Amino acid sequence: xxxxxxxxxxxxxxxxxxxxxxxxxxxxxxxxxxxxxxxxxxxxxxxxxxxxxxxxxxxxxxxxxxxxxxxxxxxxxxxxxxxxxxxxxxxxxxxxxxxxxxxxxxxxxxxxxxxxxxxxxxxxxxxxxxxxxxxxxxxxxxxxxxxxxxxxxxxxxxxxxxxxxxxxxxxxxxxxxxxxxxxxxxxxxxxxxxxxxxxxxxxxxxxxxxxxxxxxxxxxxxxxxxxxxxxxxxxxxxxxxxxxxxxxxxxxxxxxxxxxxxxxxxxxxxxxxxxxxxxxxxxxxxxxxxxxxxxxxxxxxxxxxxxxxxxxxxxxxxxxxxxxxxxxxxxxxxxxxxxxxxxxxxxxxxxxxxxxxxxxxxxxxxxxxxxxxxxxxxxxxxxxxxxxxxxxxxxxxxx
Amino acid sequence: xxxxxxxxxxxxxxxxxxxxxxxxxxxxxxxxxxxxxxxxxxxxxxxxxxxxxxxxxxxxxxxxxxxxxxxxxxxxxxxxxxxx
Numbered sequence: 100x101x102x103x104x105x106x107x108x109x110x111x112x113x114x115x116x117x118x119x120x121x122x123x124x125x126x127x128x129x130x131x132x133x134x135x136x137x138x139x140x141x142x143x144x145x146x147x148x149x150x151x152x153x154x155x156x157x158x159x160x161x162x163x164x165x166x167x168x169x170x171x172x173x174x175x176x177x178x179x180x181x182x183x184x185x186x187x188x189x190x191x192x193x194x195x196x197x198x199x200x201x202x203x204x205x206x207x208x209x210x211x212x213x214x215x216x217x218x219x220x221x222x223x224x225x226x227x228x229x230x231x232x233x234x235x236x237x238x239x240x241x242x243x244x245x246x247x248x249x250x251x252x253x254x255x256x257x258x259x260x261x262x263x264x265x266x267x268x269x270x271x272x273x274x275x276x277x278x279x280x281x282x283x284x285x286x287x288x289x290x291x292x293x294x295x296x297x298x299x300x301x302x303x304x305x306x307x308x309x310x311x312x313x314x315x316x317x318x319x320x321x322x323x324x325x326x327x328x329x330x331x332x333x334x335x336x337x338x339x340x341x342x343x344x345x346x347x348x349x350x351x352x353x354x355x356x357x358x359x360x361x362x363x364x365x366x367x368x369x370x371x372x373x374x375x376x377x378x379x380x381x382x383x384x385x386x387x388x389x390x391x392x393x394x395x396x397x398x399x400x401x402x403x404x405x406x407x408x409x410x411x412x413x414x415x416x417x418x419x420x421x422x423x424x425x426x427x428x429x430x431x432x433x434x435x436x437x438x439x440x441x442x443x444x445x446x447x448x449x450x451x452x453x454x455x456x457x458x459x460x461x462x463x464x465x466x467x468x469x470x471x472x473x474x475x476x477x478x479x480x481x482x483x484x485x486x487x488x489x490x491x492x493x494x495x496x497x498x
Numbered sequence: 499x500x501x502x503x504x505x506x507x508x509x510x511x512x513x514x515x516x517x518x519x520x521x522x523x524x525x526x527x528x529x530x531x532x533x534x535x536x537x538x539x540x541x542x543x544x545x546x547x548x549x550x551x552x553x554x555x556x557x558x559x560x561x562x563x564x565x566x567x568x569x570x571x572x573x574x575x576x577x578x579x580x581x582x
Contacts (some may be wrong), residue, residue, distance in 0.1 A: 319558045324549045327558065329538050372518060372535045400539050404518060424537050 101150050101174040105159075107167045108139055108413040110437045111288040115139045116164040117171065126154045128174060133409065135171065140285035141377050142277040142406020144413060152176045277406040282375040293434045297352075298473035301432050302481035305466045306489045307455065308448055312463050314495040330448065331422055332393040334465075336498045337491040338443055339363040339384035342418055345484040347476035348441035348469065349417045357440060357475045362386075366416030366436065367396065369403040378436060379408050380416035389498055423447055430466040440472040441481075499578060504571045511551055512567075515543040526568040548574075 105115050115137040122134045133145040134154070152174040159171045175181065242258045293299075311333060319327040342349040342363050350359040363385040366378035379402075381387075381395045402408055419442040421433045431444035446466040453462035467488065469481035491498065499507075505526070513520045516536060525533050530541065545564065549556050554577050556564070563573045 316558070324556055325546045327542065329542060331538070370535075370537070372516075397539065397543070401515075401543075404516075426531065 100155065100179065101152060101176060102170045103134075103148060103172045103174050105137070105165050105167050105169045105171055106146065106410050106414065108141065108144055108410055109285070109289065110292060111285040112139055112141075112167060114164055114166045115144075117159050117161050118143060119161055120157060120172075122154050124154050124156055128152060128154055137410075140278070140281040141413060142282075142403075142408065144408050144410055146410045148174065150174055150176070152179070153181075155181060277371065277375060279371070279373055279375045282371075282377070286376055289436060290434050293437050297435050297437065297440075299435065299470050300473055300478050300481070301468055301470050302478045302485065303430065303466055303468040304482075304485040304489060305451075305464050306485075306492055307453060307462050308465050308492055309462045311492050311495045312448065326390065326393075328389060328393050329396075331396060331424075332389050333492070333495050333498050334422065334445065335365055335367070335381065335384055335396070335420055336387065336389055336392050337488055338418075338420055339365050340491055340498075341484050341487040342441075343385045344487055345480055347480045348471060348484055350440055350475075351417070351438040352440050352472060352474060353438050360417035362417065364415040364417045366419035366439070366442075367399065368419055368421035368433075368442075369400050371404055377403050377408070377413075378416060378419050378421075379403050379412035380414075382411075382415060418442065421445070430468055432468055433470050435470050435472055440475045442470045444468040444470070501571055501575065504574050504578075505567060507551055508548070508567055508570045508574070511547040512544050515547055516540055524567055526571075527566055529565045530567070531565065552577075 105117075108115070116139075118136040118138050120135050122128055122132075128134055128148045129151045130149055132148050134148050135146040137144050137146050155173040155175045157172045159165055159169065165171070237258050242254050244254065308330070311330060315328060315330055315333070322328075342365075346359045347357075349363055350357060352358075362383050364380040364382050365384045366380050368376060368378040370376055379399050381392065381399060384392060384395075387395065399408075399412065416436070416439060418439055419433075419436050421431060421442060422445040423431055425447060427447045429449065430446040433442045433444040435442045444467070446468075448463050448465045450461055451464050453460055453464060455462060467485060469484055471478070471481045509524060512530065512534075516534060519534055522534070530536050530544070534540075536544075541561075545556055545561065548554070548564070548570070552574060554574070560573065564570045
């Protein structure tokens with residue numbers, strides 16, 4: 100029997116709230132399947148399972164907040180017999196209407212009524228209404244939709260006015276999505292730990308990216324709009340290749356020892372509107388084509404913003420890229436996200452006077468800064484990485 | 499198509515790529531980037547969305563014309579007039 104536990108989704112997470120089970124006891128699960136939704140400081144995270152088997156018992160029902168490491172469910176390994184003592188909730192499993200295994204969110208047919216916290220109702224709810232309801236502590240499941248079938252701000256406001264004023268709210272307001280205040284606390288905790296525990300060093304290099312931008316312009320001119328590339332894609336790919344060749348910058352520092360990572364899972368620091376930052380991992384970037392990197396970023400970044408990341412994306416990063424992006428500042432001196440051992444910051448790509456072949460010219464340049472961990476590497480490693488990155492970016496067609 | 503229809507198309511497309519901003523007030527003369535804190539990825543998705551809804555192929559060199567809601571409406575209007 101495998102115990103499926105509340106995962107730790109980052110250095111700063113100590114507990115999570117189970118929001119929804121996507122599978123029920125008796126369902127087959129396989130490696131990589133998303134089986135539950137858990138709410139954390141980084142938003143609602145889709146939790147993946149890492150074993151093949153059959154979901155046996157659910158130990159934590161939706162609406163409960165439990166510490167990291169708590170057993171959420173048990174999973175029978177292939178060939179293992181079902182547990183005999185079925186919980187009342189689990190007894191509903193062999194209901195006649197069994198959802199097809201491919202259904203994204205099978206809803207239990209004989210489950211107990213949803214707890215008051217549950218806000219994923221059937222009616223469409225506008226994001227602003229969802230936020231307002233969360234602030235006011237209003238249960239969206241109890242709000243009637245408007246004539247268009249949508250729960251909007253007006254419906255939430257009406258529900259709020261109608262709600263009896265009680266001294267103390269029965270339960271804390273529940274939010275699905277991202278609580279920026281909580282996220283800020285999580286960032287502060289992780290960065291305090293980073294600042295306290297990691298002896299950082301920083302090494303910078305300004306890189307001429309004119310060849311990259313020229314190549315991108317020509318490439319994008321012949322591509323239809325939906326398959327155009329942003330410079331972040333070749334930048335991420337070149338970084339992954341250079342990291343692969345600099346193992347001291349790619350891995351984790353765990354239990355007083357450095358564990359180099361075989362693959363390069365690049366964390367991509369993503370700013371959220373209104374504040375907040377999350378750095379989900381794009382897996383095996385060094386092996387992906389530029390189109391695949393672009394598609395991966397295009398899929399992951401909006402999910403990071405809407406608070407719908409997967410557990411592996413929050414736990415697997417082996418190094419992080421913090422790209423300030425277009426129209427921003429020249430350089431960034433980032434702090435490492437523990438237990439990683441390096442983070443790479445990129446300033447804006449800006450036109451600057453530059454000496455190329457002994458002649459002063461106007462070129463587009465990016466200042467790239469590596470923050471490294473002195474427990475694992477020295478500035479020389481970072482310098483080697485930057486030299487390699489520079490060389491890779493001079494030949495973008497080869498990426 | 500009136501300019502109001504075009505503005506509706508532009509903003510519906512924009513909010514579909516940044517649904518968390520849905521319902522926010524719109525400054526027609528201000529850039530999307532400034533008023534909505536969007537990044538290159540959001541902007542590219544917006545262009546892809548516009549291209550899909552209107553059937554127009556929008557080359558990268560035209561992106562600067564589409565930085566503001568009014569700019570996007572004027573751009574669509576010009577392309578539209580050329581087509582008919």
